[in-house]
Amino acid sequence: MPQRKNILDHVRQLMPIQTLSVMPRPLMWAEARIIAERQAAHLLRLLRIKKPSVEIERILTRAPIQIEAVPDLDNSAYSGWKDDHWHILMNADESIWRSRASLAHEVKHILDDPFREVLYPNWPRDSLLPAPDEAEQICDYFAGCVLVPERLLLAAWRSGTCDVAALAQLFEVSPSLITVRLRQTGILPPRHRESWMQYTRWAYRRGSTFAVHAAHVLTFSRLRHRTPAPRKPEVSENGSQVSVSGGLSV
C-alpha cells in the first residue's frame, strides 16, 4: 500500500512563508488568525471530518506524531522532534477534554516550527526560552478552530443546540472552550458589548432560531405592556451555562 503524504506538509503550505520572508515584519495578529482558520479548515478536510465531535486524534495516523501521557507534568503538554517523529508529552492528570485541546494546540506548534525564525524572530529554533505569548495565543486559537469549527458550531446552534453544556458534550470539549468559540464566532457578542438587545440582534444576524423567536416575543411584549428594558442574558463566571433570566435557555 502506498505511503500517504504527511498531512502536516499539506497544511503548512497555507503559511505564506515566501511573502513573509521578504516582509520586514512578523505576522499581524489578524493575519495569523486568518491563516490559523484556513489551516484548521484544511486539516479537517484532509481528515474527512464533517461533523462533531472532531476526531483530532486521526492526525496520529496521517503524520509522524507520537503521544506519551505522563503524570505530574508541570504543563498541559510539550512537543518536540525526537529521532524521526514529533513527540508530544501529554499531562495524564488532565481531563480528556483538556487533553484534546492540548493535542490540537501542540499540532499548531508543530505546524509552525519550520517557520519559527520568521514568525517569532526573538524565539529562534535553538532558544531555550518558553514560547512567546503570541505563539501560545495563536495555538489556542487554532485549537478552538479545529475542535469547534465555526461552520459546525453554527449548524448546531441553528438546529436548536444553544446550551453551552450541550454544545460541550456534542463537541467533546470543555464548556469554557465553547463559550470562547461562541464569542469568537460572533454567535454571542464580545463581553464588552453584552446587552440583551445587542445580543438578540447579534444572534439574529447569525441565524439563531432562538434569537428570532426571542425578538418576536420581545416585540409583542413591548407593544402590549410597555415593559421596561428587557433583561440581559447571563453567562456564569465559569462559562458553564448561558441562560436568559426569566426561564428562557439559550
Ligand SMILES: [Zn+2]
Ligand atoms: Zn503552547
